Amino acid sequence: MSIQNIVLHVADVSKRFGGLHALTDVDLQVAEGEVHAIIGPNGAGKSTLLNVCIGRIRPDHGHVIFDGETLDRHEPHEINQLGVSRVFQTPEIFSDLSLLDNVMIPAFARRDGAFRFNAIRAVAGEGDIREAAEYHLQDVGLFERRLDEAGSLSRGDKRRLELAMCLIQKPKLLLLDEPTAGMSRHDTNMTIELLKRIKARGMTKVIIEHDMHVVFSLADRISVLAQGKVIAGGSPEEVRGNPRVREAYLGEAQE
Numbered sequence: 404m405s406i407q408n409i410v411l412h413v414a415d416v417s418k419r420f421g422g423l424h425a426l427t428d429v430d431l432q433v434a435e436g437e438v439h440a441i442i443g444p445n446g447a448g449k450s451t452l453l454n455v456c457i458g459r460i461r462p463d464h465g466h467v468i469f470d471g472e473t474l475d476r477h478e479p480h481e482i483n484q485l486g487v488s489r490v491f492q493t494p495e496i497f498s499d500l501s502l503l504d505n506v507m508i509p510a511f512a513r514r515d516g517a518f519r520f521n522a523i524r525a526v527a528g529e530g531d532i533r534e535a536a537e538y539h540l541q542d543v544g545l546f547e548r549r550l551d552e553a554g555s556l557s558r559g560d561k562r563r564l565e566l567a568m569c570l571i572q573k574p575k576l577l578l579l580d581e582p583t584a585g586m587s588r589h590d591t592n593m594t595i596e597l598l599k600r601i602k603a604r605g606m607t608k609v610i611i612e613h614d615m616h617v618v619f620s621l622a623d624r625i626s627v628l629a630q631g632k633v634i635a636g637g638s639p640e641e642v643r644g645n646p647r648v649r650e651a652y653l654g655e656a657q658e
């Protein structure tokens with residue numbers, strides 16, 4: 404039997420906001436190359452969990468271990484430099500800049516350890532990063548629009564742009580917070596195909612998603628959160644057949 408390399412271990416993490424237990428003793432492991440979906444009803448703690456993983460929220464108890472390193476004292480930009488990238492629910496892009504500049508900036512940040520936003524013009528001639536940015540824009544289907552202002556994109560295209568901004572950093576772990584939220588079925592299917600292509604390259608991913616079509620199209624393993632606790636975990640088949648899950652989430656999602 405092969406021993407899987409664990410890329411991410413959320414070890415007994417708890418987080419309270421005042422009297423609200425947002426996460427209680429959450430323990431989950433993500434193996435190298437797997438797509439791990441986190442599902443659960445609204446307010447279950449999914450975004451809080453992702454924010455704990457990228458250092459935006461400090462847990463009250465427990466640890467996050469990424470690639471063998473405990474992240475307790477790391478700042479978000481340090482965690483990013485270690486190889487964790489995240490696509491947010493609301494895309495965080497530079498609206499006034501071109502798509503190309505948007506994709507080049509995180510590459511400089513990863514390479515230089517600083518956000519060289521002001522220096523972007525001065526270094527725009529750096530061919531290797533420009534070429535990489537063009538490659539990733541092609542990858543997400545936005546190459547033709549590379550010189551347009553990012554603010555002019557549709558919501559779905561902004562998400563794809565943000566994905567290119569993550570991919571250029573060549574992360575070991577990609578965290579996706581509802582990557583298809585607000586998208587049309589057509590855009591959702593395009594995004595599923597894109598994420599499948601990335602999956603084929605072996606990149607480890609954690610994905611929060613409400614759309615069960617997306618979850619069951621992509622996930623190798625699923626953890627189910629409800630009221631801040633992991634109530635079930637396993638393969639998509641195991642989770643689909645689990646009565647607790649159906650009760651807590653799937654029944655609700657099927658509307």
Ligand SMILES: Nc1ncnc2c1ncn2[C@@H]1O[C@H](COP(=O)(O)OP(=O)(O)OP(=O)(O)O)[C@@H](O)[C@H]1O
Nearest residue numbers: 420423424425443444445446447448449450451452
């Ligand atoms: N900064 C905060 N301060 C206080 N309460 C918070 C904060 N962030 C989240 N919460 C609360 O913690 C609980 C978990 O929120 P969280 O956003 O992690 O859930 P979620 O599963 O991502 O929900 P959704 O699917 O609606 O995005 C919710 O009750 C939420 O109101």
